[in-house]
Amino acid sequence: MRLPALVFVALIAAALAAPVVAPYGPERIDLSIRREAPSAAHVFGTDELGRDVFSRVMFGARVSLAVGLFSAAVAGASGVAIGGIAGYAGGGVDAALMRLTDAMLAIPRLPLLMIAAVVLQPSIPWLIVLIGVAGWMETARVVRAELRALGGKGFVESARAAGASHARVLVRHLLPNAAQAVAVSITLAVARGILLESALSFFGVGVHPPAASWGNMLYQAQAALSTEPWLAIAPGAFILMTTIPVSLIGERLARTRN
């Protein structure tokens, strides 16, 4: 897990340090150097407005990583809450919440988010919430499954008998058992969040220009594939450089679990 974690931390550090790392401002337009191929001064080239692609990739990293991490946090928190309530309450509440989970899983995620983004025109923080809200189902399912498996165990009853409230039993006694399963599902949600943001922005409904995100840089690049192919390389490569380590960390977490 060390190398993937190292790469991921390095990317976060680079994103945080973007103003220092990036040689130019991300939105600095210089029409005298439009559409230049990669060179020593502009390692990833420049775009149709003469903006430095490397600088934009660095600032875009902030958006992509923030959306990935925070949307996974939203998905994880709501998934734990919904799965926890369903698993602990059982009965009708459980049945209703699980039908809702099934229904959400039956709607294709990206198209649903694309419509939501068009209808609601979200700012970046709201985009994070939307992507998170579209991703709680997997976490809810694993939390519920863990709790159902523990439901009949004596320690729940003894905690209740000792006077612990339902909330306390759920939070202190039951949920810690699901921690590892939750960690795996949240890690996967980080990678998914990054991919979803990039796809939404690629379709022009996610992060809107002039702010840079890896997805909307690829949206611009699509129109110039034959003349400025370098525009399409760097943003996509950075998406992959982020999602591969995250997937690997998720795999490793899932394996230590078994």
Next chain:
Amino acid sequence: MHLTPTTLTRFVARRCLQAVPLLLVVSTLVFLLIHAAPGGPLAIYLANPNVRPEDIERLRRALGLDRPLWEQYWSWLWAFVRGDWGYSFSDGRPVVARIVERVPATLELVGVSLACALALTMPAGILAAVRRGRWFDRVTTIASITGISLPAFWFGLLLQMIFAVGLGWLPSSGRATPGEGDVVDHLQHLLLPTAVLAIVLASGWSRYLRGSMLETLSLPFIVSARARGLTERRVVLRHALLNALGPLIALVTVDAALLVSGAVVTESVFAWPGLGSLFTEALARRDYTVLMALLMLSASAVVAFNIVADFAHALVDPRVPVS
């Protein structure tokens, strides 16, 4: 499972009944998403200075948007169930007609891609599990992790850049060259989008099959099969594979259902004229009747395919109860 006509009918009937509340929830979510938004479905016209307020008011009444939300919901749902999916906002044609004309292209692309993905998945997943830790396993692991982490649209752009723009071997988009619809031309158009879909799908599936094969291969009945002197080939392909296949079937059918209603990303990147492209076109024009119909179609396909998947699972695994 003992397959008698009665158990079969019962199984299908019960699962279809369970699907009804599920689809009701889906329809409510889809409806609310579009109608509860500020401005509702006509929001796009509000921002347009060329559309007069009185025209918007007229449209609102004509579309029934002045009625209470629940009333709109029921009349939409009832019409939808009867097959009346309304008219496209953008060109005034019936939504059903717009969808039907796109179905063949999607079925062709998705059908070919699913077949290719399965053809990649089976050998890769099985061999990786059998040769665990050896070079074949390592290479396929790297490939599948990359495939899972890959943004499909970027992969599509790369293939276009290499094979269409750079080498000029293949067309970059569309389903056929106008006026030149022979088989070779058709296959050339099919190749790149199929490659994207098949590779992305096979990455996830083969990883899954590998895991489920590894789990099965460590079970006692495999040891006993080997002890009875069965050939390794028979142990792996008959005993282990049949047991490991159940969970994969569920995954494959859900993915297939999601694709049947349009491979949105791939079709859009390659301008493949199927349901996925229809979705992005409708999205660009805020054509909500088409969008709602497509989402409902996807969800219904997922629910229906899930029933098929459970049934198939019960067929290959006698331990799975039918009731």
